[in-house]
Amino acid sequence: MSTIHQQKNSDSVQCKPGLLGQLANFFDDRTGYRALVHETLYERVPGGARWRYVWGSTLVFAFMTQLITGLVLWSSYSAGAQSAWESVYFIQHEMAGGWLLRGIHHVMAQAMVVLLALHLMQVVIDGAYRAPREVNFWLGLVLMMLVLGMALTGYLLPWDQKGYWSTRVATNLAGLVPVLGPSIQQVVVGGSDYGHHTLTRFFALHAGFLPATLVLMLVVHLSLFRKHGLCARQPIVRADGMFWPDQVLKDAVACLAVMAVVLGVILMPALVAMLEGRPIVLGELGAELAAPADPSLPYAAARPEWYFLFLFQFLKVFEGWGASGEFLGAIVVPGLVMGAMFLMPIIGRWNLGHRFNIVFTLSLMAGIGLLTALALNEDYCSLWMDKASLAEADALYRQTEGDSKKVAEALGGDQAKIAAMQKKFATLAAFRHSQSFLAAVAEAEVAGVRAIELASRPERIPPSGALELFRSDAKSQGPRLFAQKCASCHSHVDPALPQATEQMAKSSAANLFGFGSAAWVRGLLDPLQVDGPGYFGNTAHKDGDMVNFVKNDLADRDTWKLNDIEAVIAAMNAEAGLPDQSFTEGTAALIEPGRSLIADTQRCGSCHTFRDNGTEFGSAPDITGWGSREWLIGLITDPTHERFYGDTNDRMPRFGQTEKEGQIEIIVDWLRGEWYRPRATKQAVAVQSSP
Amino acid sequence: MSEPTGKNSSQAKPSPGDRVSAGDAVGGRRAFGAEVLALVCGGLATLTPVAAGLWMFLDPLRKRSAAAEFLPVAQASSIPADGVPRQFPVVADRLDAWTGFASEPIGAVYLCRQKVSGPEQGSGEVQAFSATCPHAGCFVEIDPVEKCFRCPCHNSKFTFDGSMVAPSPSPRAMDALECRIEKNGDVVVKWENFYTGIAGKVPRL
Numbered sequence: 001m002s003t004i005h006q007q008k009n010s011d012s013v014q015c016k017p018g019l020l021g022q023l024a025n026f027f028d029d030r031t032g033y034r035a036l037v038h039e040t041l042y043e044r045v046p047g048g049a050r051w052r053y054v055w056g057s058t059l060v061f062a063f064m065t066q067l068i069t070g071l072v073l074w075s076s077y078s079a080g081a082q083s084a085w086e087s088v089y090f091i092q093h094e095m096a097g098g099w100l101l102r103g104i105h106h107v108m109a110q111a112m113v114v115l116l117a118l119h120l121m122q123v124v125i126d127g128a129y130r131a132p133r134e135v136n137f138w139l140g141l142v143l144m145m146l147v148l149g150m151a152l153t154g155y156l157l158p159w160d161q162k163g164y165w166s167t168r169v170a171t172n173l174a175g176l177v178p179v180l181g182p183s184i185q186q187v188v189v190g191g192s193d194y195g196h197h198t199l200t201r202f203f204a205l206h207a208g209f210l211p212a213t214l215v216l217m218l219v220v221h222l223s224l225f226r227k228h229g230l231c232a233r234q235p236i237v238r239a240d241g242m243f244w245p246d247q248v249l250k251d252a253v254a255c256l257a258v259m260a261v262v263l264g265v266i267l268m269p270a271l272v273a274m275l276e277g278r279p280i281v282l283g284e285l286g287a288e289l290a291a292p293a294d295p296s297l298p299y300a301a302a303r304p305e306w307y308f309l310f311l312f313q314f315l316k317v318f319e320g321w322g323a324s325g326e327f328l329g330a331i332v333v334p335g336l337v338m339g340a341m342f343l344m345p346i347i348g349r350w351n352l353g354h355r356f357n358i359v360f361t362l363s364l365m366a367g368i369g370l371l372t373a374l375a376l377n378e379d380y381c382s383l384w385m386d387k388a389s390l391a392e393a394d395a396l397y398r399q400t401e402g403d404s405k406k407v408a409e410a411l412g413g414d415q416a417k418i419a420a421m422q423k424k425f426a427t428l429a430a431f432r433h434s435q436s437f438l439a440a441v442a443e444a445e446v447a448g449v450r451a452i453e454l455a456s457r458p459e460r461i462p463p464s465g466a467l468e469l470f471r472s473d474a475k476s477q478g479p480r481l482f483a484q485k486c487a488s489c490h491s492h493v494d495p496a497l498p499q500a501t502e503q504m505a506k507s508s509a510a511n512l513f514g515f516g517s518a519a520w521v522r523g524l525l526d527p528l529q530v531d532g533p534g535y536f537g538n539t540a541h542k543d544g545d546m547v548n549f550v551k552n553d554l555a556d557r558d559t560w561k562l563n564d565i566e567a568v569i570a571a572m573n574a575e576a577g578l579p580d581q582s583f584t585e586g587t588a589a590l591i592e593p594g595r596s597l598i599a600d601t602q603r604c605g606s607c608h609t610f611r612d613n614g615t616e617f618g619s620a621p622d623i624t625g626w627g628s629r630e631w632l633i634g635l636i637t638d639p640t641h642e643r644f645y646g647d648t649n650d651r652m653p654r655f656g657q658t659e660k661e662g663q664i665e666i667i668v669d670w671l672r673g674e675w676y677r678p679r680a681t682k683q684a685v686a687v688q689s690s691p
Numbered sequence: 692m693s694e695p696t697g698k699n700s701s702q703a704k705p706s707p708g709d710r711v712s713a714g715d716a717v718g719g720r721r722a723f724g725a726e727v728l729a730l731v732c733g734g735l736a737t738l739t740p741v742a743a744g745l746w747m748f749l750d751p752l753r754k755r756s757a758a759a760e761f762l763p764v765a766q767a768s769s770i771p772a773d774g775v776p777r778q779f780p781v782v783a784d785r786l787d788a789w790t791g792f793a794s795e796p797i798g799a800v801y802l803c804r805q806k807v808s809g810p811e812q813g814s815g816e817v818q819a820f821s822a823t824c825p826h827a828g829c830f831v832e833i834d835p836v837e838k839c840f841r842c843p844c845h846n847s848k849f850t851f852d853g854s855m856v857a858p859s860p861s862p863r864a865m866d867a868l869e870c871r872i873e874k875n876g877d878v879v880v881k882w883e884n885f886y887t888g889i890a891g892k893v894p895r896l
Contacts, residue, residue: 249729255733459784460790
């Protein structure tokens with residue numbers, strides 16, 4: 001050892017100690033800490049320090065990191081169905097350094113799984129499980145399961161769509177354990193369904209039971225390791241080294257490297273953004289936060305964390321076996337593998353057995369790697385697949401709808417061709433699966449961004465929680481509701497797009513894209529469009545009075561000057577009062593004359609009620625406040641009301657009778673483009689909130 | 692390290708007193724370098740999560756309470772004319788970390804009128820006091836028998852004009868709040884919190 005240490009150690013003996021030395025002596029006399037430190041540091045490392053021994057230390061370091069970051073996260077986390085997502089949002093986007101802390105916790109958890117695999121492989125390959133170290137090996141396996149358990153329970157805690165749906169799968173699988181399964185599931189979930197107690201229980205497991213057990217086990221693991229000493233790589237050819245500083249230096253460098261990788265993963269997107277000249281939004285770094293968990297909205301992009309993907313994929317091997325297949329894949333086989341690992345110290349007593357253990361471990365890792373790769377390939381293959389080569393198969397599939405007889409017919413009964421085509425169909429199916437997964441991921445990302453946008457409004461999140469806020473958001477919910485409720489009859493497509501003609505032709509009612517805007521009214525008053533599929537073309541009003549009026553009366557330039565029509569458009573546009581509406585001075589001047597034209601009982605007013613023009617309800621919809629929020633809600637609630645279409649209503653249901661409160665409002669707000677828009681960028685908002 | 696080595700020393704454990712023989716000067720310098728480097732690397736690695744943790748843990752220090760503003764509390768006509776104070780809730784929008792509460796009771800004030808007798812009754816100036824005891828922050832109550840303010844926690848006593856009744860654990864009189872009567876008859880109060888337990892009336896940051 002170094003002379004420095006020698007001096008230190010002999011200080012107290014040889015010369016009169018200084019004040020610090022006296023203090024040190026005081027404590028040493030009463031605790032004996034010097035001997036303890038000495039014993040800890042001056043452990044002999046047979047064959048010298050080696051890089052291959054660092055994995056255990058990096059794991060301890062990773063665990064300490066999780067403990068520190070986890071405790072601080074705990075200080076700001078709130079486990080509850082209306083506060084978990086909200087508090088994690090607050091940590092990630094509003095608290096100083098929250099993104100970094102959560103990022104470290106999230107990425108280090110993944111690093112820990114990798115380090116576990118490396119540590120396990122090193123122990124097995126070096127035969128470090130053999131006598132007298134069997135018990136310590138078993139302890140190590142238990143520690144591994146505890147770490148995986150913490151990873152699993154931690155994934156749910158943000159209570160976002162991603163964690164929620166992935167963890168549901170995991171707890172459902174736990175229910176497959178024979179006899180006790182359903183009870184285990186119910187205890188862990190805190191009832192029969194997910195809710196407050198699922199979170200409080202998962203949190204207690206994640207931050208209490210599991211780490212406390214882990215610490216106890218770790219203490220025993222480390223003291224047993226010290227008792228047995230390091231299991232040196234054989235044969236020993238180099239001189240022995242010392243734990244301090246030789247091995248400690250290698251351990252410290254490895255820990256620093258792990259930390260550097262973790263920070264690198266967190267900061268990489270910032271670097272990319274910087275190089276591309278985009279602004280860096282700190283809240284977007286580190287761990288992702290998807291939209292708040294919604295039990296009523298399935299999440300197609302749900303996947304477990306990447307290190308559990310192999311299990312996810314493994315279950316697919318047993319697809320079609322029913323419940324017994326899941327039981328085999330999720331419980332029996334993993335149980336057998338764990339059992340085999342627990343038997344390793346026994347099997348390893350024989351040289352052949354040791355070799356078997358190594359081969360078993362390496363093939364296990366290879367198998368896990370392969371399954372993970374397969375899972376990733378299934379989800380992402382459309383990114384690297386050659387789409388052009390599938391075009392022919394795609395066309396044939398659409399044409400024949402995959403019917404094997406029709407396919408055989410189309411291919412002229414050539415068996416070789418048919419077999420080749422079936423293969424292509426399989427590839428095509430894989431391509432489509434991947435595409436829909438990627439679409440789901442993209443959709444989830446948009447939803448997540450919107451949820452965070454809503455949460456950072458100046459009014460923040462209502463006491464009822466972010467999910468309710470998100471569910472009442474017209475921008476994200478409108479398209480979904482429209483697709484569910486309206487799209488079976490109405491189209492909603494920009495007429496300028498190439499696919500517009502096709503989509504409008506398929507619909508049986510008007511195209512509601514831009515309803516209320518000047519462009520929409522202009523189309524309605526266009527003799528060429530009014531009986532087209534975008535307006536009344538596919539409805540019972542195709543040959544009605546309005547179409548007749550637009551095609552004949554309105555085309556008569558003696559009574560209807562072009563400027564008159566522009567005035568009507570401006571007036572109708574003003575009635576709608578769309579939120580992003582602005583009028584030029586010229587158009588604004590047309591509004592009042594337009595209103596007079598509409599009210600005129602010789603013109604529009606002959607059929608339509610407008611303000612106080614005295615025309616009675618019944619012949620045509622009242623167009624006072626046409627396109628406004630109130631008008632649209634009224635129309636959708638009951639189109640058969642005499643104020644709207646009355647008896648002439650064509651097939652439009654009275655949605656007020658079937659829809660939950662608030663749904664019609666969401667659709668109306670979405671049609672009118674009325675939703676929350678952040679005034680400034682996120683960073684600016686963050687600056688405002690911290691005066 | 693010029694240690695005598697045994698090939699099968701894996702079980703050997705140096706006893707605490709067992710010193711490793713001194714290496715030569717070069718070895719010593721190398722070991723010293725290794726020690727420093729080990730400390731630096733280990734320190735940097737460990738300090739990263741500690742620093743990130745402290746950064747977030749100390750986030751509350753950045754927070755400032757909302758700026759004091761005048762809030763309507765009551766109609767002037769609802770304050771008794773006989774000089775007895777009456778308690779009114781203070782209602783305002785409140786932001787609690789991520790949750791925004793719209794129009795929530797956030798505290799209470801006592802309003803009282805200076806007693807004026809005769810035809811002018813009920814026109815006396817209005818005074819407002821925070822209901823928070825300046826001693827330890829409990830909620831001051833009205834003692835209807837002794838006709839005074841009394842804090843239920845440590846028996847601080849104040850007269851209806853807010854001044855302290857000795858002996859009192861409270862270091863200062865009740866905290867008067869700025870208030871005025873608007874044209875529409877609303878009494879508006881400048882809602883502020885003050886540090887408790889000190890003689891001075893210092894607004895909370």
